[in-house]
Amino acid sequence: MADYRIAVIAGDGIGPEVMDEALKVLCEAEQEEGFSLEIQAFPWNSEYYLEHGRMMPEDGLDTLQTFDAILFGAIGDARVPDEVTIWELIMPIRKGFRQYVNFRPVKSLPGIPSLLANGEDIDFVIFRENAEGEYSDSGGRLYAGQEGEIAIQNTIMTRTGVERITRAACRYAEEHGLGKVTSATKSNAVIHANKLWDEHVRRIVEEEFGGLQFEQYYVDALAAYFVQRPQSFDVVLASNLFGDILSDLGSGLVGGLGLSPSGNINPEKDYPSMFEPVHGSAPDIAGQGIANPIAQIWSAALMLEHLGEKRAAGRIVKAIEDVLAEGKVKTRDIGGTATTREMGSAIGEAFKNQTTKATEG
8 A cells, every 4th residue: 555645735715625625535535545645734824924924934845855745725815925925935845846847737527618618628738837937036126116117037948947848748748648739939029038948849849759749839829729729739838927827728718717726746756746726815705615626626636646546536536527517516616506515525425436336337
């Protein structure tokens, strides 16, 4: 029996509420699939910052490095500037643990209508470079508060960074029988960083993954194609900023942020990877028990898949699909009246029912 150590950071707002439901489903998976999860929760959030003056202890990364994976909830609180919550918690984990792949599935779910699907399922993934690019802490401001105030924000792209995200995307395409990789760029205007991106993405695909079809679009045109023909994509490859924007657009195509999971992945497994929903802390509904836990539960499934528990991961996704297909239990954001707990419990029951049906069959 495999044993895994999981660090849980529930975070702010609705984070603890949806995390509770994900942990319930993980408990069901653990009992039925024959692996063991040692879960340790860490209270690193905005309340922690207000009490201690930092988002996590000085040795926080050293502590997290001893775990096999991190399950993250959400972060964000009006009392703490966003640049503090992001750059003192999420970014140190992503960058310190070389989680250079941000993985986002964009997949139609039963019972969730999409005005843009045109009656056909949408099913593709986005590989977003997650460690450098536009989200680099390089730059500054001069003459603050003066008429001549200047702000400089540098984009940093390295050949190594471009090569490794390209290889990760192409390997995924090959392993999952997907035929095409689509690269997002803006090299007609961002002529230095994006031309480096273009050159090395194309080279890696052509030299190392010749069996894959490759296409490249300017990101503004690609955004339009997401809307016009979302079924035409398999694997979309993008830089940090472009991938961030395209990922949320992808979520909108298939039902919204409340349904969308993500993984911040170190493919080599030299460091723990981190899995989180993309909906944020949603302070406007925090504490009301109405948040949709699907994105958090699906993120837990991505975590299990990364750890090698692919059957358990597949069963969790199937349980989500079964509940949505039945249509009796839905949270408010997707047209129902169910509470967070009711939604999580329904998915847990659907997971268990798969075993019952298999036994009866």
